[in-house]
Amino acid sequence: MKISARNVFEGEVKNIEIGAIMSNVKIEVTSPEVITAIITKESVEKLGLKEGDKVSAIIKSTEVMVAKD
Amino acid sequence: MKISARNVFEGEVKNIEIGAIMSNVKIEVTSPEVITAIITKESVEKLGLKEGDKVSAIIKSTEVMVAKD
Amino acid sequence: MKISARNVFEGEVKNIEIGAIMSNVKIEVTSPEVITAIITKESVEKLGLKEGDKVSAIIKSTEVMVAKD
Amino acid sequence: MKISARNVFEGEVKNIEIGAIMSNVKIEVTSPEVITAIITKESVEKLGLKEGDKVSAIIKSTEVMVAKD
Amino acid sequence: MKISARNVFEGEVKNIEIGAIMSNVKIEVTSPEVITAIITKESVEKLGLKEGDKVSAIIKSTEVMVAKD
């Protein structure tokens, strides 16, 4: 199965904390990766983003899914 | 500034493609990382997730933000 | 009220499970629907997506809202 | 591959519109489905949600992914 | 219609920029508001969040919907 999501990182589950409805899963990624970010043109301009810039990619943990073979 | 988002990955901008409204930014992450995923307890059970499992963390690129000092 | 969200599916609540902060709500959709997905051009190309393709639409449950008259 | 996302709907691509960065994909779902929504306990209370309620499930199209075998 | 989304801000459209697939809409909110944020317990602890703290609420623009009567 191929998925449209551009960011698929291989890793290993390190910890799982379970609540009544939600769970917090820690996954150790096994190799560095390229992350794809879709942001507004306006943001690229406001940040003056250009190739070579040192940046952080930021992702809210509620946006991360987990897949297992 | 400290942000509540659990996933903050240091990297370098490798490519930027700009459209009328949106942009596609490629960021090379410079070191392996731990990813935090908040998923339902139901998903943990349906997938039989446990520590040590080989998994993929999947993130839609529209959910990724970029920050620059 | 008209909402910009392109996916509005009529249904009936089948089950509600309540935790301290979050709830898990099951809604049985009463008729088949057309789903709108906004994905990158890059994904359309990588998947070779074209009309007539059999696909799955995938949605994380934290992204679903519920409205009631 | 099993994915943590609770909502996976089988369908057929009916139309694809492609822009510089993003694409709009229409998928006809082939059978009625149960949708899982994770909302706050506060919302369940404010809406007075209970089993049997007629509701709408609302999903922004930027939150929908597409997978193909 | 009542919606489960906790953040509904009244405002006026100030500008619309239209691309091939997406649009950038600027809405001037007409009164200060209370924002509800669902974040992890882990984040509350890591940030040492408590009542009275001066903070910023941060929202990616792809997560904002627009409704009109």
Next chain:
Amino acid sequence: MKISARNVFEGEVKNIEIGAIMSNVKIEVTSPEVITAIITKESVEKLGLKEGDKVSAIIKSTEVMVAKD
């Protein structure tokens, strides 16, 4: 640090409710703001959106992050 997210609202924490995994944080925004919404061109057309329209900006609380200096 500058972030690509277009919506950054200054405020004060009014209440925090903590569960096993998630927390519900109420933030009082201290001044009216302009909100940026990225929606489909299709939605702008279906809603007949134009400058001067009275609208609501709607945001699911799971999409809100919190930052603190």
